[in-house]
Amino acid sequence: MGAVEFDSPPVSIFTRLTHLAGMAFALGRGDDVNAMHAPEYYDQLWAQFTDRLPGVTVDWSGLYSSWDPDKETLYQLDSDVHLADPASVDALDSWDTEDIAEVRDRISPWFGNKFSDRRDQPPADWVDRYQYYTLWEMFEKVATVFREESRYEALSTIHTNLLETIEENLPPERDRPTAVLAGFSDIESPYVYTVDTPGFLTAHVRPLAPTDGFGDEVSSGDAVDMEMLLEADPDVIFVLGGMHPETKMPRIRAGLRTHAVGRQLSAVDAGRVYAQGARYQGPILNLFQLEMTAKQLYPEHFGEWPAYTEGPYPEIPADEQLFDRQAVADIITGGSNA
Structure with a gap:
């Protein structure tokens, strides 16, 4: 992510991917984000989780959609920081290294990391100097940019405690189910994602150590047919984006x-087709999704996951929550735990 300098903490924040927008949100700066990929979609998805954090709101609807950003629009936005990976922008056909340097020098620095999502290789010009980070290592660096180290430390403590709870209560390896993460925009040809891939896309699944349903037979992001899915026959199917209001679990x-083939799946027969949120998760979604996935995989160890069909993240009884909602809300809003 490199070294950058700011005279004061950035105020207006350009982002592309939601793991970085989610970091701004976690630091109480969600409303300072002025651009992101698919803002309407992620605004609705994030709201499903923020509903369970007292006093916490964010509104990303109507922001500039920045998957392939227009340079002139970046001038108009005049952001104090571009919380985006310049290497990933350089990978776009519409950008080159000169454009990236121009934005850095004339508007504000770039600061972000994308290819840590699954430890992919960046464009050739970046390979020798590219570094990889976990989600929370990246978050620590972003917090430093905003001079919000205390908020990071408070959230990191909650995250560490959650991971310790998971580790202490995991069943033996022989008792762990096989699992697949899948997108079902087309039920005949779902996109499947491995659950043990290195990188922050699996930061909510990998600590729970399920057995990957496909092993080495497919690559993460491949489209498969239902026959291939049945051949793998996972015990658990996680539906990518299943928490989004438009997904319709x-x-x-x-x-x-x-479906003639789908109904033969063990996960379908056992009623273990579960909603998930987002892979490009920030720290707050990571906390919720760790709890969610723990309950979906191991209800006998972490408590039952409610029979979710739609709406916000389910209400979990206080004594079955794996992290304190009020403590997280106070950190985001600057309350007593910040």
């Missing part, structure tokens, strides 16, 4: 139950 479950 009942329709996906019904589609699998009535």
Whole structure:
């Protein structure tokens, strides 16, 4: 992510991917974000989780959609920081290293990391100097930019305690289910994602150590047919984006139950087709998704996951929550735990 200098903490924040927008949000700066990829989609998805944090809101609807940003729009936004990976912007056909340097020098620095998502290789010009980080290592660096180290430390302590709870209660390896993360925009050809891939895309699944349903047979992000999915026959199917209001989990479950091949899947037969949130998760979604995934995989060890069909993240009884919602909310809003 390199060395950058600021005379004062940045105020206006350009982002592309939501793991970095989520870091600004975690530091109480969510409303200072002025751009992100698919803002309408992620605004609705984030709201499903923030509903469970007292006093915490964020509104990303109507922001500039910045997957392939226009340089002139960046001038108009005049952001104090571009919380985005310049290497990933350089990978776009519409950008080159000269454009990236121009934005850095004339508007504000770039600061971000994308290829740590699954430890992919960046463009050739960046390979020799590229570094990889975990989600929380990246978050620590972002917190330093905003001079919000105390908020980072407070959230990091909650995260560490959650990981310790998971580690202490994991069942033996022989008792862990096989699992697949899948996107079902087309039930005949779902995109599947391995659950043990290095990188922050699996930061909510990998600590729980399920057995990957496909092993080395497919690469993460491959499209497979239902016959291939049945051949793998995972015990658990996680539905990518299943928490989003437009995903319609009942329709996906019904589609699998009535599909000639899908209904033969062990996960379908056992009722273990579960909603997930986002892979490009910031720290707050990571906390929720660790709790969610722990309960979905190991209900006998971490408490039952409610029969979720739609709406916000389910209400979990206080004595079954794996982290303190009020403590997290106070950190985000600058309350007593910040």
